Amino acid sequence: MSTTKKIAGAALAAALGVTTLSACGDAKDKPAGASDAPKSKTVTLVSHDSFNVTESVLKEFEQQSGYTVKVLKSGDAGAALNQEILTKGSPRGDVFFGVDNTLLSRALDNGIFTPYEAKGLAEVKPEYVLDKEHRVTPIDSGDICVNYDKAYFADKKIAPPQTLDDLTKPEYKNLLVVENAATSSPGLGFVLASVGKYGEDGWKDYWSKLKANGVEVVDGWEQAYNERFSGSAGGKKAKGDRPLVVSYASSPPVEVLYGEPQPAEAPTGVATGTCFRQIEFAGLLKGAKNEEGGKALVDFLISKKFQEDMPLQMFVNPVTKDAALPELFTKHGVVVEKPENVTPETIAKNREQWVKAWTALVVK
Secondary structure (H helix, E strand, O other): OHHHHOOOOHHHHOOOOOEOOOOOOOHHHHOOOOOOOOOOOEEEEEEOOOOOOHHHHHHHHHHHOOEEEEEEEEEOOHHHHHHHHHOOOOOOOOOEEEEEOOOOOHHHOOOOEEEEOOOHHHEEEHOOOOOOOOOOOOEEEEEEEEEHHHHHHHHHHHOOOOOOOOOHHHHHOEEEEEEEOOOHHHHHHHHHHHHHOOOOHHHHHHHHHHHOOOEEEEEHHHHHHHHEOOOOOOOOEEEEEEEEEEEEOOOHHHHEEEEEEOOOOOOOOEEEEEEEEEEEEEEEEEOOHHHHHHHHHHHHHOHHHHHHHHHHHHHHHOOOOOOOOHHHHHOOOOOOOEOOOOOOHHHHHHHHHHHHHHHHHHHO
């Protein structure tokens, strides 16, 4: 998944590259039954640039486990995965986090993970467990959806769109900006939403209608949301003139969190009938130097402590049954009851040809 899914997260937490947070435990902190044999005290997590965790939460894991966690950030999800495929068998770390359901089959087909059934997996909601061999463990989910500028539609006295079909109607002509499916994770996700809704025989016809209705295509999320969308002002005057944009269902809570001044209500809404659900996974890398530490780290990523910390750190939803959402999400977020779905196997088989067909139809 791209760093753009975190909306303001990547820009605000600008520390990229290698991050080391250490809090080595002493002998009394060892888990019951731990061996006294020499072992590596460092466990390395390879991830995309948007991984983030509250320092105190990570330090608590380090103190309890006796491991020091090093986070190696490696660009967006696609770039990070490519590096692990190229170094298969001699990985740069012990655990990889950030492969999502749009890229999952590629990762599994290249055999970069060692199967491991994480402790606490029974608490993960079954619909997120897409690999029955447990080569990867679900960590979070997020919905790619069309967002709308509430003020624009209130001023024009037009109801905001709610479904994919709505976006082709005359009243929404020249209002929507989307990201390029060839260069953007949310852009690809929105194309997959149309594939899920209309099938392989109908999605291209749908995009022909969107094009005729004046859809604008830009390279990535930053340009679409921060430059072309009229709804995200951050307390300042918005630059864009398009009141509809492909973003995430978590965008409204983020608008509230980082608004200057902080608004009482989110200035943006979500068209819940336009969504595609992304699921992110972590896996124990084949050839990991610290396999035991890697297993402990995967366990930590689905622990209640990490799952409840995650929404305000990475603006995604937990996947475990016992994790509670923060008030910011429950008050200002939206629940997407029926996101569109395309299986990882279908995506892997068709992704390249879908992107080429979409580019020829919409961009060229």
